[in-house]
Amino acid sequence: MIKNQGMLQHFKVLDLTGETGLICGKLLADLGADVIKIEPPAGDDARNIGPFYKNQPYPEASLFWLAYNTNKKSVTLNLEEPAGRALFLKLTKKADMVIESFAPGYLEKINLGYETLKQTKTDIIMVSITPYGQQGPYKDYLADDITAWAMGGYMYPFGDEDRPPIRISYHSQAFLHAGAEAAGAAALAIYHREMTGAGQHVDVSVQECVARVDMTHKWDMLGINLKRGEWLTKQVLKTRYIWPCKDGYIMWNYWIGPAAKLWGTAFSDWIIQEGFADEYYKQIKWAELDGSTEAGLRLIEEVIQRATAPTINFLMSHTKKELIAGALQRNLMLYPLSDTKDIVENAQLHARGFWKQVEHPGLNAEIIYPGAWAICAESPLQPPRRAPYIGEHNHEIYGTELGLTEKQLRQLKDEGII
Amino acid sequence: MTSKTNGILNGVKIADFSWAYVGPLSTKTLADCGAEVIKIEGRSRPDVERASVPPFKDSIFGLNRGGHFNSVNTSKKSLCLNLSRPKAKEIAKRVVKWADIVVENFSGGAMARMGFGYEVLKEIKPDIIMLSSSMQGQTGPDAEKAGFGQHLTSLSGIGNITGWPDRDPAMLGYYTDFIAPHFNILLLVSALLYRRRTGKGMYIDSSQLENGMQFLTPLILDYTVNGRVNGRMGNRAPEKCPHGAFRCLGNDRWCSLAVRNETEWQNLCRVMGNPAWSRDNRFATISLRKQNEDELEKLIESWTIVHSAEEVMYKCQAAGVPAGVLQTGEDLIEKDPQLKSRQFYCNLEHPEVGIHHVPRPPYLFSAVKNQVTRAPLLGEHTEYVLKDLLGLSDEEIAELVVDGALE
Numbered sequence: 001m002i003k004n005q006g007m008l009q010h011f012k013v014l015d016l017t018g019e020t021g022l023i024c025g026k027l028l029a030d031l032g033a034d035v036i037k038i039e040p041p042a043g044d045d046a047r048n049i050g051p052f053y054k055n056q057p058y059p060e061a062s063l064f065w066l067a068y069n070t071n072k073k074s075v076t077l078n079l080e081e082p083a084g085r086a087l088f089l090k091l092t093k094k095a096d097m098v099i100e101s102f103a104p105g106y107l108e109k110i111n112l113g114y115e116t117l118k119q120t121k122t123d124i125i126m127v128s129i130t131p132y133g134q135q136g137p138y139k140d141y142l143a144d145d146i147t148a149w150a151m152g153g154y155m156y157p158f159g160d161e162d163r164p165p166i167r168i169s170y171h172s173q174a175f176l177h178a179g180a181e182a183a184g185a186a187a188l189a190i191y192h193r194e195m196t197g198a199g200q201h202v203d204v205s206v207q208e209c210v211a212r213v214d215m216t217h218k219w220d221m222l223g224i225n226l227k228r229g230e231w232l233t234k235q236v237l238k239t240r241y242i243w244p245c246k247d248g249y250i251m252w253n254y255w256i257g258p259a260a261k262l263w264g265t266a267f268s269d270w271i272i273q274e275g276f277a278d279e280y281y282k283q284i285k286w287a288e289l290d291g292s293t294e295a296g297l298r299l300i301e302e303v304i305q306r307a308t309a310p311t312i313n314f315l316m317s318h319t320k321k322e323l324i325a326g327a328l329q330r331n332l333m334l335y336p337l338s339d340t341k342d343i344v345e346n347a348q349l350h351a352r353g354f355w356k357q358v359e360h361p362g363l364n365a366e367i368i369y370p371g372a373w374a375i376c377a378e379s380p381l382q383p384p385r386r387a388p389y390i391g392e393h394n395h396e397i398y399g400t401e402l403g404l405t406e407k408q409l410r411q412l413k414d415e416g417i418i
Numbered sequence: 419m420t421s422k423t424n425g426i427l428n429g430v431k432i433a434d435f436s437w438a439y440v441g442p443l444s445t446k447t448l449a450d451c452g453a454e455v456i457k458i459e460g461r462s463r464p465d466v467e468r469a470s471v472p473p474f475k476d477s478i479f480g481l482n483r484g485g486h487f488n489s490v491n492t493s494k495k496s497l498c499l500n501l502s503r504p505k506a507k508e509i510a511k512r513v514v515k516w517a518d519i520v521v522e523n524f525s526g527g528a529m530a531r532m533g534f535g536y537e538v539l540k541e542i543k544p545d546i547i548m549l550s551s552s553m554q555g556q557t558g559p560d561a562e563k564a565g566f567g568q569h570l571t572s573l574s575g576i577g578n579i580t581g582w583p584d585r586d587p588a589m590l591g592y593y594t595d596f597i598a599p600h601f602n603i604l605l606l607v608s609a610l611l612y613r614r615r616t617g618k619g620m621y622i623d624s625s626q627l628e629n630g631m632q633f634l635t636p637l638i639l640d641y642t643v644n645g646r647v648n649g650r651m652g653n654r655a656p657e658k659c660p661h662g663a664f665r666c667l668g669n670d671r672w673c674s675l676a677v678r679n680e681t682e683w684q685n686l687c688r689v690m691g692n693p694a695w696s697r698d699n700r701f702a703t704i705s706l707r708k709q710n711e712d713e714l715e716k717l718i719e720s721w722t723i724v725h726s727a728e729e730v731m732y733k734c735q736a737a738g739v740p741a742g743v744l745q746t747g748e749d750l751i752e753k754d755p756q757l758k759s760r761q762f763y764c765n766l767e768h769p770e771v772g773i774h775h776v777p778r779p780p781y782l783f784s785a786v787k788n789q790v791t792r793a794p795l796l797g798e799h800t801e802y803v804l805k806d807l808l809g810l811s812d813e814e815i816a817e818l819v820v821d822g823a824l825e
Contacts, residue, residue, distance in 0.1 A: 151745055168593075191426055375555065
């Protein structure tokens with residue numbers, strides 16, 4: 001009986017991706033696939049992406065790189081040299097899949113395109129993750145995360161009306177969507193090979209992965225473009241969603257009509273109880289408000305406007321923790337805008353054993369990582385194993401698995417191949 | 419001629435109890451890839467996307483007219499049951515017996531309370547694969563806490579890092595709802611592969627919060643390692659400058675620019691016609707440009723504002739500067755030549771909505787062509803499911819109608 005194996009235990013993946021696709025191989029590795037990150041001899045470019053361990057920028061200390069290469073192995077290989085390419089083909093023979101994020105045409109140029117790999121291994125699967133896909137007029141466009149995000153349509157509808165549209169700060173949300181989506185596409189391609197015996201080339205577009213998030217409905221249904229400030233705040237009800245409190249922000253919105261009885265009045269009662277309500281606020285009948293007419297909408301706007309000051313006064317007198325505890329008692333959908341400290345202290349995540357201590361002998365440290373992203377007793381996800389050092393598994397992969405001798409390995413090293 | 423087979427998941431059967439966004443978007447991809455997905459839904463308690471998520475076509479409400487609903491439920495079939503009736507529950511269980519996969523995204527524990535817990539379904543179909551994709555998972559103190567995508571976006575920490583440093587955080591909609599489906603699709607296909615190898619099904623407890631965390635790992639490590647709590651940066655990015663959205667000619671038109679190194683900076687200066695200010699000492703190095711970024715952004719905007727957003731993008735791309743228009747729904751569906759050439763939006767004909775546009779899965783398979791078909795009308799396939807899939811007779815169906823199990 002096979003017990004407790006990873007869902008993708010038997011599959012071997014060669015990972016040539018950079019910043020655009022690192023999470024793809026990580027997710028496959030979390031499910032048990034044997035993922036080998038192939039880096040240039042000097043290390044992957046993405047190792048230069050911050051933040052860094054103790055703010056020291058060096059390749060083994062990139063927290064971005066450490067985050068998205070857990071559970072992988074690393075070998076170094078210079079694909080620009082013929083001997084490096086020959087070695088890559090040897091690796092390909094033993095692999096099920098190659099994932100890559102070079103500019104379209106680069107691998108063909110160095111003779112490692114899908115058609116070449118197919119000659120080496122007929123049922124190989126290649127997954128390519130590029131900003132705009134392998135074909136089309138924009139295929140050679142340069143992209144950074146923000147430009148792909150913008151082109152996919154997730155930027156235009158968000159932000160304040162008096163400033164430019166806004167993106168999510170810090171790292172690569174567009175690339176992460178693409179990498180995670182590519183992992184699903186990779187699994188689909190494996191499934192196809194299991195059913196038919198055929199490999200194939202999968203062409204993943206970052207722009208499409210953002211556009212699949214689909215902000216187009218308003219245009220498609222009404223012929224009007226969704227504008228910033230409209231998402232939820234105007235589309236459903238002109239009410240505020242993000243409110244300040246004593247030590248940060250919370251998310252809460254007023255409800256009207258039947259929903260008010262269910263989710264809303266317990267909140268206004270709370271404000272009244274604590275003495276923050278003026279006479280106007282006390283008289284508001286949330287459940288009787290009706291937004292189906294123009295007059296009704298205008299009244300709602302006025303009510304919400306006049307309710308704002310008491311609401312803010314009340315919220316500013318409480319911390320996130322106090323508000324959440326009170327909301328829990330009253331069954332209210334009030335949530336904190338967590339900062340990273342709140343997240344790491346979140347009781348729910350602790351109760352589920354989400355955080356994992358990972359040993360980093362090279363940094364002489366134990367670091368807390370987010371753990372498995374799903375719980376499955378039959379086939380558990382791998383807990384995070386620290387990302388590999390540059391070329392950490394050269395001996396294991398080239399020596400033990402491919403059968404190269406010490407002498408050959410030394411020679412490859414001297415020639416700058418590995 | 420190489421002929422592409424139709425649908426990788428042809429023959430895979432899914433009983434889909436999911437509603438709202440996360441579950442349906444997950445099963446949409448599987449349906450677009452050929453799986454037969456039976457959406458089990460009701461008229462008295464319709465999918466919230468059918469009942470209350472605008473926009474509806476031409477702003478006329480109708481359970482079959484929602485833009486969101488029709489986008490995330492393509493290629494599926496609809497079975498309409500009143501699950502408060504015991505006989506309807508029996509029908510749902512027969513669909514489970516037919517299925518390979520069960521998907522649901524109610525709040526934690528709700529499926530078990532409805533009588534469809536994994537232990538029950540496993541009795542009906544021993545190798546069933548069941549995925550629960552709830553907000554915070556099936557276990558823990560907050561498992562049953564109600565909420566929507568915008569709440570989870572706040573809770574996950576993504577809300578707090580979106581917006582201007584001098585202002586309150588910006589609203590970001592249901593953002594985490596768009597993250598979770600990636601993980602669900604990967605889990606379900608991987609579970610199918612596992613079952614092929616071992617003969618065994620499984621229960622998967624997927625938490626949208628834990629999915630969302632994976633997109634924040636570097637920032638979480640920055641806290642657990644460096645003790646740093648990161649705030650909001652507007653559109654700027656460390657080490658890159660300029661980096662943001664710049665106003666262009668026209669009504670509320672914008673183009674994003676991301677200059678990552680000295681070469682790209684020189685390229686940008688050239689595109690702008692090497693204005694005198696670009697040679698100013700204030701902008702001579704990346705660190706000076708970062709120091710004087712407010713000023714720099716204004717000067718760059720004095721160039722972008724006299725060009726259309728597309729022109730800014732074309733000129734920058736031609737010169738080797740990453741640039742991308744902030745595209746609207748109209749840009750994406752009607753104009754973008756890249757998406758057109760890759761046939762990203764499928765033109766679907768819907769009996770109540772007419773022609774509308776829905777994205778296919780965001781990748782192309784060389785060996786397979788996906789077939790995306792329009793979302794089902796409520797109950798459109800009830801008869802097909804009962805007769806063709808479950809083999810019920812007309813008399814049995816009539817009994818269900820009388821009972822109120824069908825609605």
